[in-house]
Amino acid sequence: MAAGKYLLYSFLSITTAFALFFAWLHLPSPPLNAAELFDCAAYSPWCTSKSQPTTLDDQNPTRRHDHASDIPHHxxxxxxxxxxxxxxxxxxxxxxxxxxxxxxxxxxxxxxxxxxxxxxxxxxxxxxxxxxxxxxxxxxxxxxxxxxxxxxxxxxxxxxHSGYPTMTAEEMYTATWVPMKSERFNQTILDRGIALSDVSCLPISTGWFGATEENRRLIKVQCYSMKDTANFYMRPIEGLTVLVDLDAQQVIEISDKGKNIPIPKAANTDYRYSAQPPNKVMKLLNPISIEQPKGPSFSVEDEHLVKWANWEFHLKPDPRAGMVISRAKARDPDTGILRDVIYKGFTSELFVPYMDPSDAWYFKTYMDAGEYGFGLQAMSLDPLNDCPRNAYYMDGVFAAVDGKPYVRRNMICLFERYAGDIGWRHAESPITGLDITEVRPKVTLVARMAASVANYDYIVDWEFQTDGLIRIKVGLSGILMVKGTSYENTNQFAGQDLYGTLLSENVIGVIHDHFVTFYLDMDIDGSDNSFVKVNLQRQMTSRGESPRKSYLKAVKKVAKTEKEAQIKLKLYDPSEFHIVNPSVKTRVGNPVGYKVVPAATAASLLDLDDPPQRRGAFTNNQIWVTPYNRSEEWAGGQFVYQSHGEDTLQTWSDRDRGIENRDIVVWYTLGFHHVPCQEDFPIMPTVSASFDLKPVNFFESNPILRFPPNTIEDLPVCKAAASA
Amino acid sequence: MAAGKYLLYSFLSITTAFALFFAWLHLPSPPLNAAELFDCAAYSPWCTSKSQPTTLDDQNPTRRHDHASDIPHHxxxxxxxxxxxxxxxxxxxxxxxxxxxxxxxxxxxxxxxxxxxxxxxxxxxxxxxxxxxxxxxxxxxxxxxxxxxxxxxxxxxxxxHSGYPTMTAEEMYTATWVPMKSERFNQTILDRGIALSDVSCLPISTGWFGATEENRRLIKVQCYSMKDTANFYMRPIEGLTVLVDLDAQQVIEISDKGKNIPIPKAANTDYRYSAQPPNKVMKLLNPISIEQPKGPSFSVEDEHLVKWANWEFHLKPDPRAGMVISRAKARDPDTGILRDVIYKGFTSELFVPYMDPSDAWYFKTYMDAGEYGFGLQAMSLDPLNDCPRNAYYMDGVFAAVDGKPYVRRNMICLFERYAGDIGWRHAESPITGLDITEVRPKVTLVARMAASVANYDYIVDWEFQTDGLIRIKVGLSGILMVKGTSYENTNQFAGQDLYGTLLSENVIGVIHDHFVTFYLDMDIDGSDNSFVKVNLQRQMTSRGESPRKSYLKAVKKVAKTEKEAQIKLKLYDPSEFHIVNPSVKTRVGNPVGYKVVPAATAASLLDLDDPPQRRGAFTNNQIWVTPYNRSEEWAGGQFVYQSHGEDTLQTWSDRDRGIENRDIVVWYTLGFHHVPCQEDFPIMPTVSASFDLKPVNFFESNPILRFPPNTIEDLPVCKAAASA
Structure with a gap:
């Protein structure tokens, strides 16, 4: 027995020594240093070009854009x-x-x-x-x-300041390699049976919860096994969190609480088409395409000025906001004049709190624009899949950590959308003796970007309609942030709270919210506007007035100060939310306006005093209105990283400034509660939500009355490419 | 003076006599009798054929369908x-x-x-x-x-019964001519300076308000001037309401309270393309089309069985519901087996209360399916405008008042939709060292109909996605029901309640709601299902548990009886609404299910005791669940016309029957508040809202993981038709 123990001890010692030696030989180090990350020759996905800033349009190989000679026009x-x-x-x-x-x-x-x-x-x-x-x-x-x-x-x-600037891509990258400097980290990885060369780590913003996050810039690094799958997100090394000093790029602390949790299997996690077994590929659909034989109807002048149908606007990439729409104007069909609608609109901030209070999860309360750069994370779009044929692609030109310019190719696309929808229609019933069917197809213009903030993908669309409506839509796709667990079946944890859903053996999809807050500097026919709540109230009739007991009455109230425009939506106390120009009236006397039309959304339900909610306090209401102020563009504050929530839309709005007949900014927050389900594994079908900006007495009448219907003569003649 | 009076008197008498004589000569009579209405040779828009039931497909002139030899297959x-x-x-x-x-x-x-x-x-x-x-x-x-x-x-x-059956088209038609039998009616028309031959009237259901509507079948007829416009709806003869006995087709009573209200002008009201001044036509867009060079990917077997991608369902026209989807099944990507999702789904009832308690308006509280026949009012779709190229058109075969069959050509269309949307995507940030961009385009299948219930047009879409989601969408277009007024500018009525918006000189768009209630007999992997409310609740952490103070927890509760499933949606008390099969579990043990995902909607705010709300009580909640019962298909009752509200979804549900692990039916109501605006004049740009039925742990994993991306080789080669 003693000999047996000795042998076992010797064997374990030798094995461990060998493993450590092997690890030493194969100790991973970053393949690039921070400067090399933006050497575009070495690293094409991140930037197309740094030394030779030239782009090529996949759709039109003759169109080459050499950014080296760009000059500003606007x-x-x-x-x-x-x-x-x-x-x-x-x-x-x-x-x-x-x-x-x-x-x-x-x-x-x-x-x-x-x-x-x-x-x-x-x-x-x-x-x-x-x-x-x-x-x-x-x-x-x-x-x-x-x-x-x-x-x-x-x-x-x-x-x-309270808070730090947006991280640079270079320091995020470097941070993910810092844990490897720690012997303890490497040991725990090996203890779990993972080769160090299979480890991939993510830089996770820490949020701010008190003393720990004071006076030093921090990041938490968590890691995954890349073995046998490109979808390492599904293989978490659970419970292992490395606290890293972002400035020093040094390990501060390692929390290692998940040693007994197995790494979920790689099987069925890879989502790449090239990784699918050829016999399981599902080719169920014939080719389908949006075709425009005479080309698209829009033009982009001087790289950024978009002109389409009755719209004109300035479109540009931004490293923090992603995509910025400015000076959006609609042409009046009666006068032919371009009329102001939006001075500036963009994604101001995101807030993505996860709903698990445990050690490795509580801090996951991302603010993707201010922490990671929503535009920095917007990768090149995939032509024909991210955007249809005939799309126009716009590049981002950004500065690297060293101040050198680099080009993010195809960061935004612009395309005309026809989905078989109907702009307006009417058919007469023959009861009236008229034989009429008049229908107009709906064609719109979409400006799109897609940000990949680590695992998640956010697709942002600004869709302009000929009838004056602007739909702002956010699609969520990409990959869930999942939690490892020892459970393999729901029958193993009856009644216990997993903080999410068991998606596959050893994989929990943790419940979380997404909030996306938009900055909308509305200028309806000029800058001085008012915000009007048109409240629909039940009105009881008086005795003898009517056989009806009740009806709905629209009661208008102009918001005089900011607090009157802090809006929580209520299904049973509904309102319309108009931005009007009180000085400009239609022929019959209505003030011209646009309304914010909410659709499906979710509200943040976290406690108002919870540190993440204080930082994300801009989600305390769905709508806010503030007076225009150059310094108030970022709803969570300019320096969001580790901020305390002292400089948010909530604090600005609580100053209760006057907003009547002034240059005002409207803020709208789109929310999603996400309780994951198995269909989200290993990659999520897109879920979308949107809201609209809709003209309300802005035009004298239907602005698309005089658009023609489709006729067969207008449509293209097509054949399959193979037979071309 | 006496002589002057006498002359004036004589002049007036002679003028009146002359006018009456002239009216007599030109007294309009129905161009058709009720039987002729369905003589398809005479009246093609209403029915394509009665004696020769043959249809022609505009898209494919070689496909002719002769219904005379149809036989049932399913x-x-x-x-x-x-x-x-x-x-x-x-x-x-x-x-x-x-x-x-x-x-x-x-x-x-x-x-x-x-x-x-x-x-x-x-x-x-x-x-x-x-x-x-x-x-x-x-x-x-x-x-x-x-x-x-x-x-x-x-x-x-x-x-x-309480209530009467759906009106026949023939009696609606006949009713609109009844007022002309009345001399008093004709006189008041002439008094308003309108030629009787310019009058067009609408049959308006009376609702039920008490004794007046008891023991006789009634309709109210209101009229418009057709002079100089096809859009007579914009030229109301305000305040003139003729109460007609529907069985006797006789005038009972005339209410004439709008003599001083001018008929709004015809200028700028015609919406027909042919009526637009050629120099004002707005051709701003190049042709655009959804093209499928190898044809669509769906097939329709035996006229009604639709097969597409991973879906199969039965689709048919119905005179009351419009469009009925039955036996919708999704093919499991793992097993290849078709799995039950919906046994039967359709538009059960509509409720459209107007918000004006005055004499000529209070009764406008339409229930379009049960009163008018939502399918009867669905006219032939306009190919290339109502539905894109490559659509398949399905005819309705209905019975006329005399029991003879007639064909409504192209009543439903079915088409594949590609809108440039993204099915799923992920791009890796180069921080992780992987060069991946994987994107899948989203292609869906839409079944569409459009009902024109007099002025209004309702577009109903059932959209099937490859990822298992079903989106049910209602679009509102067509023409407002407007009210005449003497006002021409808002400065003439400061503070007074118009019950709507001044849209043009002398035209008020009256505030109203639309509710569309869907019957959804869900059968998730079989008939016995349960309804589970997954409530997201704020959970406070205990002291020392976490730096977080709060998080959201999903608390599941199975509804045991109907009252537990009477759901009012709440933004600040959110839930998911799952229909699960408790007997069928996924590999890791989740019950298979679908969820109802509400989106933008509106609730009815009328007083619960208001007669219209009692009749439309099925709108008292947004979601209801009832045990399957063959006789409970129509949410307002089988006989809705002049019903008292004694046989509605509310009365059924209040029986509080058991609904756990049983064959259950889910009811969802989509609502719209409509405060009209000038852009809705003279015809409304489409406004849409939808809700989804979404798989939730129905599939083991993302069912579209193995769909291929688009490649340039798949897409068609097109040229403009002119150069073809």
Whole structure:
């Protein structure tokens, strides 16, 4: 027995020693350093080009766009490659940047004052071009304005702030390799039977919960096994959380609480078409395509100015917001005049709290725009699948951590959408003696981007309709963030709360919410607008007034201050939400307006004092209205990372400023509760929700009355490609 | 002065006499009698054919369908032309019909017992074919069953009932001409300066408000001026309401309270393309089309059995429901087996209360399916505009008032929809070192009909997705029911309640609601199912449990009886609504299910004791669940016309029967509040809302994982038709 024990001990020792030696030989290190991440020759998916900023259009191989020679044409145009290079050059000779290593967290055009933009007309010289820069130097965050003409650098704010700037892609990347520096980390990985070369890690923002997150920039790294699947997200190394100092890129703490939880199997998790068994591929559908034999009806002038049907707007990529729509104007069918609708609209912030209070999960309360950069995470779109044929693709030109420009190819697409829907119709019943069937097909224009914030994919559509309606839609797809468990069947945990759904053996899909908050600077026929709540109230009739006992009455109330416009939606106390220009009336005297039309949504139900909800307080209402203020664009505050929630839409709105007949900004939050189900495994079918901005007495009458119907002569003649 | 008075008197007398004489000469009479209405040679829009029931497919001129030789193939198939003729022949020799004049209000297939249908398989002989007939004879309503094999007629119910059967098209038509029999009516028309030949009238259901509507079948007729426009709806002869006895087709009473209200002008009201000034036509868009060079991927077997991708279902037209989906089954990607999802689904009832308590408006509280026949009012669809290219069109075969069959051509269309949407996607951020972008386009199958209930058009879509989701969508278009007013500008009535919006000079769009209630007999992997409310509740953490104060917890509760499943939706007390089969579990033990996913909707806010709300009590909740009962299909009761609300979903559900692990029916009501705006004039851009039936642990995993992406080789090669 003693000999047996000795042998066993020797065997285990030798095995462990061998394993550690093997691990040492194969110790993974980042294949790239941060600078190489943006060397586009080495790393094409992240950026198309840095040294040779040229893009190619898959749809039209003759259209090559060389960004090296881009020049700005519009006051709102993003910084060009040349301009970013120029800003970098100005900064590098500034005392702040000469002395210490620095990192650029944001480098974007600083839009001119709104009044200047409103005055500007095509052909006018551009207002002075400026860059807004967020940089960290020596552990401090700085907000700067760089004037490209004068080369002047103005320092607007310098830390300490509550919160930190958006992470750079480079530091996210580097952070995921930090745990490998820890012997303890490597040991626990090996103890679980995972080869270190199979480990893939994710950088997870920590949120802010108190003292732990004070005075240092942190990230939590969690890891997965990549063995036998590209879908490592389904193979969590559960309960292992490495707290990393983001500035020092050093391990602070390792929490290791899931040693008994098996890594879920790889089988049936890979979603790539190339990984499917050929005999199981489901080719059930014949080819189908949106075809436009005479080409699309829109044009994009000077790279960013979109003109389509009765719409015109400025469209640009942004590293934080993703996609920015500006100066959206609709042409009046009666006068032919372009009329202001939106000055600026974009995704301001996201808030994605997971509903598991345990050690490895409680902090997962993402704010994807301010923490990760919603635009930075928007990868190149896949032509013919992300967007239909005849789409136009727009590239993003961003600055890397070192201030050098790089190109994100095909980041936004623009396409005309025909889905077989009906714009308007009427058929007469022959009871009236008229033989009429008049129908108009609905064709719309969609601007789309898709951000992949690690596992999740957010598809954002701005859809413009000819009838003046704008639909803003968010689609959720991608891969769930799942939790490992020892359970393999629901009969093993009757009554116990898993915080989610058992999706497959050893895999729990944890319940979570998604909130996406939109900034909507509405300018209805000019900047001074009012917000009107049109409340539908039950009115009882008086005795003898009518055989009816009740009816609904529309009671209008103009919101005078911000608190009157903090709106929680109620099915049984319904309202319409109008943004009107009280100074501009229709022929019969109605103020011109647009309304915010909510659709399916979800509200945050977290406790108002819960730290994540304080930071995500912009989700406390579905609608807010604030007076226009240049500094209030990001609903969670400018520096969201580890913020305390001191600078949110809630705090601004609680100042209760006047909003009547003023330049106002409307905020709308789209929400989703997500209780995962097995169909979400191993990748989720898209779930979408939307809201509309709809003209309400904006036009004198139906603006698409005079659009023609389809006739067979208009449609293309097609044949299958194989027979072409 | 006396002479002056005498002259004036003489002049007025002579003028009046002349006017009356002129009116007599031009007294309009119906161009058709009721029998002629369905003479298809004379009246093509209403029916395509009665004597020669043949249809032609616009899309495929070689496909001609001769209904004369149709035979039934499936137990649920509608009655064929031959069968309707046979039923008529059986009835005409029955004592009930031999003695007196009769009218057929409904003549449809009586579906066999559910158990027989479930047992039946392709190739089996059909269960005995029966017709369900609603007929009025001698002022009494009868519900009969006619056995086509035995020629037996069983009388199931004979009046008096609360309520009357659905009106026939013929009596609606005749009723609109009844006012012309009245000299007083003609006089008031002339007094308003309208030629009698310009008058067009609508048959408006009276609802039920008490003694007035007791013991006689009534209709209210209101009229419009057709002068100078096809859109007479915009030219109401306001305040003039003629109460007509529907059986006697006689005027009972005339209410004439709008003499001082001008008829709104005709200018800018015509919506027909042919009526637009050619120089104002807006051709802003290039042609666009959904193209399928290898044809659509669906097939329709035996006229009604639809097979597409992983779906199979039975589709048929119905005079009351419009469109009926039966036996919808989804093919399991793992086993290849077709699995039950829906036994039967259709539009059960509509409720459209207007919000104006005054004399000419209070009674407008339509129940379009039971009063007018939602299918009877579904006119022929307009190919290329109502439905895209490659659509398949299905005809309705219905019985006229005399029991003769007629064909409604192209009443339903079926098409594949590709809108540039994304089925699922994921792109990897290069942070993880993987170069992956996998995207699948979303293609769906839509079954569509459009009912034109007088002015309004309802577009109903059942959209089947490959991922198992079914979206049921209702679009509202057509023309507002408007009210005449003396006002021409909002500055003339400050503060006064118009019950709506001034849309144009002298035109008010009256506020109203639309509710559309769907019957959904869900059979998830078999008939015995349970309804589970998955309530998301805020859970506070205990001290020291977590840095988080709160999270959301899913609390499941099985509804044991009907009252536990009377659901009012609440944004701040959210639930998921699952229909599960407790006896069938997934591999990891979740019960298989589907969930009802509400989206934008509106609730009825009328007083519960208001007579219209008592009749429309099925809108008192958004969701109800009842045990399956053959006699409970119509949410407002079988005989809705002038009903008292004694036989509604509310009364059935209040019996509080058991619904756990039983054959259950789910009811969902989609609601719209409509505060009209000027853009709705003179015809409304479509407004849509929908809800989903979504698999939830029905499949083991994402059922579209193995669908291929689009590649350029799959897509068609097209050219403009002009250059073809």
């Amino acid at each position: 006051p709102l145009d993003p910084l060009t490659v040349q301009e970013i290079t120029q800003v970098r050059s100005i900064l590098s000779s500034h005392p702040l940047f000469r002395s210490s290593p620095f990192s650029i967290h944001s480098l974007v055009v600083e839009e001119p004052q709104k009044s200047l933009v409103l005055e500007w007309q095509t052909g006018d010289p551009l207002p002075p071009r400026k860059a807004s820069v967020v940089a960290r130097v020596d552990g401090k965050s700085h907000v700067l304005t760089v004037d490209l003409t004068s080369a002047n650098v103005a320092i607007l704010r310098t830390g300490p | 137990p649920l198939d509608p009655l064929t032309v031959q069968e309707i003729t046979q039923v008529r022949s059986i009835l005409s020799s029955h004592p009930l019909f031999r003695s007196s004049p009769f009218s057929i209000h409904s003549l449809v297939v009586e579906e066999p017992q559910k158990s027989l249908v479930l047992e039946w398989q392709t190739g089996d002989p059909l269960p005995p074919r029966k017709a369900s007939v609603v007929a009025r004879v001698d002022g009494k309503s009868h519900v009969l069953t006619v056995d086509l094999t035995s020629a037996n007629v069983a009388i199931l119910r004979t009046g008096p």
